[in-house]
Amino acid sequence: MGCRDVHAATVLSFLCGIASVAGLFAGTLLPNWRKLRLITFNRNEKNLTVYTGLWVKCARYDGSSDCLMYDTTWYSSVDQLDLRVLQFALPLSILIAVGALLLCLIGMCNTAFRSSVPNIKLAKCLVNSAGCHLVAGLLFFLAGTVSLSPSIWVIFYNSHLNRKFEPVFTFDYAVFVTIASAGGLFMTSLLLFIWYCACKSLPSPFWQPLYSHPPSMHSYSQPYSARSRLSAIEIDIPVVSHTT
Numbered sequence: 001m002g003c004r005d006v007h008a009a010t011v012l013s014f015l016c017g018i019a020s021v022a023g024l025f026a027g028t029l030l031p032n033w034r035k036l037r038l039i040t041f042n043r044n045e046k047n048l049t050v051y052t053g054l055w056v057k058c059a060r061y062d063g064s065s066d067c068l069m070y071d072t073t074w075y076s077s078v079d080q081l082d083l084r085v086l087q088f089a090l091p092l093s094i095l096i097a098v099g100a101l102l103l104c105l106i107g108m109c110n111t112a113f114r115s116s117v118p119n120i121k122l123a124k125c126l127v128n129s130a131g132c133h134l135v136a137g138l139l140f141f142l143a144g145t146v147s148l149s150p151s152i153w154v155i156f157y158n159s160h161l162n163r164k165f166e167p168v169f170t171f172d173y174a175v176f177v178t179i180a181s182a183g184g185l186f187m188t189s190l191l192l193f194i195w196y197c198a199c200k201s202l203p204s205p206f207w208q209p210l211y212s213h214p215p216s217m218h219s220y221s222q223p224y225s226a227r228s229r230l231s232a233i234e235i236d237i238p239v240v241s242h243t244t
Contacts, residue, residue, distance in 0.1 A: 010133060013191035014104050016184055017140060021097045023181030024147055028090045031056045032172035033083060033154065051172065052080075054087050082157040085150045090178070093147035097185060100139035104192070107132030130196060137192035144185030151178040 031053030038048040046061040048068070059069040078084045110129040154175050161169045 009191050009195040010104070010108055013188045013195070014101065014108065016191065017097065017101050017104065017188040020144075020181045020184030020188060021094060021101065023177055023184065024090060024094050024097065027151075027174050027178035027181060028054060028094070030174040030177065031058050032174040033086070034080070034158065035170045035172050037168055037170070052083070053174070054078075054083055054090070080157070080161075082150065082154045086154070089146050089150045093143045093182075093185075096139050096143040096146065100136040100143065100188075103132045103136040103139065107136065130199065133192050134196050137189045137196070140185045140189035140192065144182045144189065147178060147185070148182035151175055151182065 031051050033054060034052040036050040036052065038050070040047060046063070049060055049062065051058045051060070053074070055072075055075040057069075057071040057074040058067040060067055075087065078087065107129045110132065154171055158169050158171045
């Protein structure tokens with residue numbers, strides 16, 4: 001595994017993370033989280049379907065692509081608990097995932113443009129390439145958890161609404177888009193963890209998330225004399241020998 005260079009696993013995880021964030025962004029804006037279908041038995045009227053999103057609500061007649069009613073103030077008057085939770089969870093998940101993408105990009109740039117000889121002056125840097133990828137993997141996992149849990153809850157809450165009122169509620173495809181995007185975040189996290197676990201056994205300090213000592217100090221620093229390595233509290237006691 002090419003751990004000392006930008007590996008295909010890190011590039012693939014970065015691209016997968018971008019696609020997952022784009023899916024979360026689309027799922028957040030889509031007005032297709034829940035459908036309320038109102039059926040009429042009057043032949044002179046058409047059935048009406050109300051599409052409910054996180055921010056807007058749209059009502060359409062069957063066979064029409066135009067919204068009969070488009071409520072842009074729905075976000076402030078949401079009366080369904082699962083959608084209210086998603087209004088906070090999905091933007092938070094996007095922010096966490098974007099931060100993870102930035103860390104992943106910093107880690108790849110650090111790997112691509114680093115010098116082959118460790119810099120002693122940067123030995124105390126707390127986050128190196130491996131640290132960036134490791135923290136990014138944890139953030140991707142957190143973002144996936146934050147977005148997946150309330151998205152699955154929508155499915156169960158939909159059944160609750162059907163039992164409480166009438167069986168006219170169905171969840172729409174925005175639920176599947178968000179769940180798939182959360183799965184992409186977990187896949188991104190898994191790729192970064194696999195890359196790190198495969199590379200951390202190398203002796204190079206570049207694959208340690210935290211430097212405990214200057215990297216390759218014994219190889220790149222000036223050699224010490226034998227006397228300079230003695231303990232600071234060591235005291236030489238002269239020995240007097242008597243000759244007879």
